[in-house]
Amino acid sequence: MMGVRVLCFVLMVLITPYGWYTWVFALGAVFLPYVAVVFANVGATDRVARSVNPERQITAPVAAEPAPAPTERVLRIQESAPPPRRGEGE
Template sequence: MKTPTRPQPATSLPRAPKEDAGKRSTTYLIMMGIRLVCFALVLFVTPYSWYTWVFAAMAIFLPYLAVVVANVSANMTAPTALGPERMIEAPRAEPVPRAAAPATRIIRIDESPQEPSRDR
């Protein structure tokens, strides 16, 4: 049997999956753009020196780093659930005396079967 849980406050819900995927792909594409620039610098910048090796290393290792950074940053920014003590208390209402309570009404709604459409 499941134990009933309290609803989670809307202010502590995680980011929407569509928004999360968009942020991760943007981070990945920016890092791949930097990799492309590093690769071009390796090929076209002369004379070759120590910085050529730095550009080559970045062009080699940036794909791995891009995937790791995109996935880790998505999990790190997820908000944590707020505890119930942080929620706003509802004001207490005065109890209504029994004599002043209105009589209970019952509303009954019957659904009739839908007729087939004659447009077909």
């Protein structure tokens, strides 16, 4: 369709004397992209939509025993007072 559009542009400019057919070529050059997009979009929707079962498809394995509790590892950070400056507190 884009090749036909380019041909419409070329024929619109090259064929003289200008007349009613010039307008036909101009309309073809203007509206062919719209028609091409409509045809492309219609072709994309020809698939049949199917419903999806909302239930879970994969079952999780049953755990035999609970996972062991993690050991407590806590890192504690405390700020200490800065060392006294030289000349202070002496």
